Amino acid sequence: MNAFQEMNSPLRTIMTPGPVEVDPRVLRAMSTPILGQFDPAFTNMMNETMEMLRQVFQTKNQWAFPIDGTSRAGIEAVLTSVIKPGDKVLIPIYGRFGHLLTEIAERNGAEIHNIECEWGEVFDQDVIIAEMERIKPKVLAIVHGETSTGCMQPLDRIGPACRERDVLCIVDAVATIGGTEVKVDEWKLDAVIGGTQKCLSVPSGMAPITYNDRIEKVVNARKKVERGISTESDRIDVREPIRSNYFDLSQLQDYWGPRRLNHHTEATSMLYALREGVRIVLQEGLKERFERHRFHEEALVEGIKAMGLELFNDVSWKLPMVTCIKIPEGVDGESVRTMLLQQFGIEIASSFGPLHGKIWRIGTMGYSCRKENILFVLAALEAVLIRHKAQVKTGQALQAALNIYETTNLVMN
Amino acid sequence: MNAFQEMNSPLRTIMTPGPVEVDPRVLRAMSTPILGQFDPAFTNMMNETMEMLRQVFQTKNQWAFPIDGTSRAGIEAVLTSVIKPGDKVLIPIYGRFGHLLTEIAERNGAEIHNIECEWGEVFDQDVIIAEMERIKPKVLAIVHGETSTGCMQPLDRIGPACRERDVLCIVDAVATIGGTEVKVDEWKLDAVIGGTQKCLSVPSGMAPITYNDRIEKVVNARKKVERGISTESDRIDVREPIRSNYFDLSQLQDYWGPRRLNHHTEATSMLYALREGVRIVLQEGLKERFERHRFHEEALVEGIKAMGLELFNDVSWKLPMVTCIKIPEGVDGESVRTMLLQQFGIEIASSFGPLHGKIWRIGTMGYSCRKENILFVLAALEAVLIRHKAQVKTGQALQAALNIYETTNLVMN
Secondary structure, three states: OOOOOOOOOOOOEEOOOOOOOOOHHHHHHOOOOOOOOOOHHHHHHHHHHHHHHHHHOOOOOEEEEEEEHHHHHHHHHHHHHOOOOOEEEEEEEEHHHHHHHHHHHHHOOOOEEEEEEEEOOOOHHHHHHHHHHHOOOOOEEEOEEEEOOOOOOOOOOHHHHHHHHHEEEEEEEOOOOOOOOOOOOOOOOOOOEEEEOOOOOOOOOEEEEEHHHHHHHHHOOOOOOOOOOOOOOOOOOOOOEEEEEEEEHHHHHHHOOOOOOOOOOOOOHHHHOOOOOOOHHHHHHHHHHHHHHHHHHHHHHHHHEEEEEEEEEOOOOOOOOEEEOOOOOOHHHHHHHHHHHHHOOEEOOOHHHHHHEEEEEEEEOOHOOOOOHHHHHHHHHHHHHHHHOOOOOOHHHHHHHHHHHOOOOOOOO | OOOOOOOOOOOOOOOOOOOOOOOHHHHHHOOOOOOOOHHHHHHHHHHHHHHHHHHHHHOOOOOOEEEEOOOHHHHHHHHHHHOOOEEEEEEOOOHHHHHHOOOOOOOHHOEEEEOOEEEEEOOOOOHHHHHHHHHHOOOEEOOEOOOOOOOOOOOOOHHHHHHHHOOEEEEEOOOOOOOOOEEEEEEEOEEEEEEEOOOOOOOOOOOEEEEEEHHHHHHHHHOOOOOOOOOOOOOOOOOOOOOOOOOHHHHHHHHOOOOOOOOOOOHHHHHHHHHHHHHHHHHOHHHHHHHHHHHHHHHHHHHHOOOOOOEOOOOEEEEOEEEEEEEEOOOOOOHHHHHHHHHHEEEEEEEOOOHHHOOEEEEHHHHOOOOHHHHHHHHHHHHHHOOOEEEEEEEEHHHHHHHHHHHHOOOOO
């Protein structure tokens, strides 16, 4: 009756902008037998994870914990808990994930104000600040690293400008957390959502978030404890309560905080994975980890250029962990990706919307961001492009990458 | 700087109504290196998991897939996708989780109609049918197995009564799926939500759901594809779209179906866990698995009674995988639980609301439902009760349980 066999998964070299290869230590942590959610040994791990997340987010915020869902669950939890119907929300769009922020805010009944720039560009911070001045939104929601275009939006002046104007600054740092600087406190970001399946090298399924007391105040004003477990001191009648139970940050605080009020059953094994993932990040050191990402990015970029290919995002605002390559004229991009997967077991990505069919995206994130992987993807891409009769300079890519690897003093894998 | 060490978790005997011990084969599956979400090897596993879920739900429904979140994420996905503001929803409450259904429906703007019975009772199906006749709701939402009270609501006549009246019947089977019959098609249930962390013995973090074309029709009428990835044929202007992006079943169908339209990044390792979990369930056989749950329940119940303790749910509607024990007069229930954990490494549960401090709940679910665990919890409970100066008949509990184990012809662990 049941014809399905035990899992027998091929082993891949994953060079997409996520999900990427999981650190073997994280995989091992996931196979640990579980604990009950209120077992002191487990709540202690929850607390440890919060503390380590604060360090990764470079914040002193009290609240730093994961939402039990994929990255967009983290985004939705923050936006749904903060935005009331009719609230003005300003969302600059420079790629797919700005549309996602818009979509989620829209479903929460926000009055949306978008500004858009071409995919491949980012905004001059002054443009965003001027628009904020004009719209006077309650919330500015913006993507830090747009994996769809391989671009990174500077935020160091946007955060402080929001603070001055009492605008809540909510940032999607799913792609950047753990791979490059995300200075939550220094940049005065009010809420930040990270991703696990990218530079943290933890499987998808949790979304670490952090937020400060400015967000907490908004959330607490909408707080409503579940009737099945509320006590008399809990207010039941709340105006404009948060529309979601699952994503209700006020309830999640009671679960992650000292009250330990039952909400969902924490996703135990994913928490183990996240705990181990952030532990590894801190063990490596944030500065060292960011340098490692930059280092391998350079080797990849030099290799790509030496092959005679053109980068789509060869700009000062390039996202360090995503390298976008223009698909050469006359080459079928999907056919190249298929051959890479079928012959080499290597996965690279295409893109979305206006860039679909125009660029390939190679991710160099977390555990995937290793010398062997960079060298292998360069070798494979060259071979596959030759098979596709593309004009490439042969034999140059690996030499260029090895020039980086052999001449550096950095001891990096 | 980073003082946190590698995980070093104690090993527990988990006898709560969830989360319970995870099958070692599932833990092993979770440590498999991951695949990209559109890797054919991975989408094939997604399809296999859907097919196995159909078998576990005993349904021919096209849609049977997990929501990436804990059980209540599954409940919220179904209710949020189906309920529009102002829709009439009838929710019978006989424990904590009926309140949760109410809470979620309420946050979606439903016009709620509750009927309640005392915790420890269930409803005569005719009472619910009569109320449905009176209210004429769009949706009936009801819990199948209430872990808070250890009671199970019969549904075999409620489902058909809903169908006759064109009411959508949505069932929370989080506690029962994989542990006792949940006959989705035979009982004419329109949408059913299961849980992983109970009788499936998979960690919390995914919620398998299934629903039929009656639900799909409602969901599709509200369908709205994300702007960042929509094509011209996708409608953008939809009246009363689903309020959540993450829980939008119409979008999830496009991701789990042949269109494979990008939504979230599937929680890879949790999917591996779920695939292995349901594979093991089908390998054991549904009938055999349900019998095993009944068999160990009997041994536990006989042991508890032989000790002289009284069951709270010694009724024909007892939930087979949750045994509720009245805390003896003068005994501090929490102190007993603490000693069980600290001295024996055994976790049992307390309860909520009106039953808080009045009962203990022992779960016998999935991989935790094993002979050694039953015998160990009986031995430990007796010893701890003696330490708490409770009146117990000593030396009888294990004898009663062994009488079951030694005289049966069933070859069961």
